[in-house]
Amino acid sequence: MRSLRDRLQSYKKEMALGGGETTLDELVAEAESLSGELPESAVERALPGMELETPYGRCYCRDVRFDVLSSHGHYPLARTRHLPLAVLYQVCKIKEEPVDWQEVCFFDTETTGLGSGAGNFIFLFGIGFYEDDEFVVRQFFLRNYAEERALLYALSELLGRFRAMVSFNGKGFDWKLLETRFTLARLPLPPMLHLDLLPPARRLWKKVIANCKLITLEQEVLGFARVDDTPGKMAPELYFAYQTDGDARRLTGIFTHNVHDILTLATLSAHIGLLVDEPLHRATHPEELFGLSRWYAEWEQGDSSEACLVKVSQMEEQDYVREALWKLSLIYKRRGLYERAVLLWQELLDGGGMWQTAPRIELAKYYEHKAREHRRALLLTTETIEIVQNRRSALRSLSLEEELRELAHRRERLLRKCGLDRSDGA
Structure with a gap:
């Protein structure tokens, strides 16, 4: 007589082939009558x-x-x-x-x-x-x-x-x-x-x-x-x-x-x-707050987006603080709150990396187009060109070349607005 395990194996093969008359219930009943339980492997x-x-x-x-x-x-x-x-x-x-x-x-x-x-x-x-x-x-x-x-x-x-x-x-x-x-x-x-x-x-x-x-x-x-x-x-x-x-x-x-x-x-x-x-109570990592801030911006919930960035700006990790201040400055710029934006750009000038250039560029734009202080804008643009040129000497890239061309174009425009030529400087 075949073992119950063999019977179960045959049952599976029969089902795979679409044939067989024995049902699983019948096999279970047989198992209970023979041994009281199914094989442990079933x-x-x-x-x-x-x-x-x-x-x-x-x-x-x-x-x-x-x-x-x-x-x-x-x-x-x-x-x-x-x-x-x-x-x-x-x-x-x-x-x-x-x-x-x-x-x-x-x-x-x-x-x-x-x-x-x-x-x-x-x-x-x-x-x-x-x-x-x-x-x-x-x-x-x-x-x-x-x-x-x-x-x-x-x-x-x-x-x-x-x-x-x-x-x-x-x-x-x-x-x-x-x-x-x-x-x-x-x-x-x-x-x-x-x-x-x-x-x-x-x-x-x-x-x-x-x-x-x-x-x-x-x-x-x-x-x-x-x-x-x-x-x-x-x-x-x-x-x-x-x-x-x-x-x-x-x-x-x-x-x-x-x-x-x-x-x-x-x-x-x-x-x-x-x-x-509850972002201000639940989020603990700056990246969480940055992600939440982007969501709120997409959903046109500006106050909540700003609140997330303000919380990051109050944390201890300086890299995250600078990024939060930068993002806040752009929010204020979009809202036309230039006084707030300028304060943040000036605060960011002492930072390294992108913070040496990005805030200077924004300040130069502000002084040229909003405050109409062209000489101040020219000074900031010249400083930025020097920083980018020093960076280019260490790292060649197409993005740096493009940035230099844009800065040079801005400097030429500001020289004309100041009534200066290239030899006069700022």
Whole structure:
């Protein structure tokens, strides 16, 4: 008599070929009658879940549930759904009217490769969503390739409940691959608004931490350290091994990894939203405040943009202070508040690098066109030319040559306005 493991293996092969009359339920019943339990290696035991019936056969999924008061890093999961969705829509550049959190899901995939072509499969698809007082992560698992159409059908049924999804680089990878799989399966994919957190994360933390990978943000920004988690880069190899011998125990870390990714999407959404809502209280790094200031400028919230820069100008790191003063001076210039701008340009003159030239150029423009103090403008322009020439002797570049031509043109104009020729100087 064949062992139960052999029977399960045969069952999978029969399903892959589209034949066979024995159902998994019958095998489970047989297992219970023979030994009282499934083999430890079976996915149904290693990763307990449920089978779903679809018009295209059965597929497998499991739910992992969390109380919304449980924390992931610095935040309880409940914090996210108290955030106005309009904030996330703004940072993700979505112009449609915000929906309710009950119509939003978080998604992440594990795949057999990094491409979006026909040979790359999604073998684990996780969707997180709020359900009453719980946060549910539903994971659809491709036990064998023959089940893909059934899995995609069940997935589309769930996605149909939502109008927007939150991902991390999902717009550029996961969703494109999902579109490919649905096209090949000849199934419709529900339309969905896409809130991709990678671009806003880069704006806030690209210069703050080593990289903007989700796991790095999780550790450095959200204060969460993973346990019993298998890195995503190992997922294809482990899945192929499972397809060979049917031992699902090696996949538990991949499922945990997928759950962690989705929980991080939820709490990262909360963190970004709180930074936008309360920048002066929540933002601690100058780069965060610079990123927030640019957002507010894009949204025509000038006072908030200015407030972020003022906070940076009060910090101790002098490089950031100078950059903040420079950005503030340009804001004042655009508003026509030249007295404020001039004070900042004069304060910046003692700085090194670009601060030797950029403030002098702006002051020269001001004295030429606004104050009509042409000799003062000429003196500043001459000083700037000398600085750039010294810089050119150490570093040849097209940008420096272009800058010198522009400065020389300005100097010629100012000499004429001052009634001087080249030999008279300033």
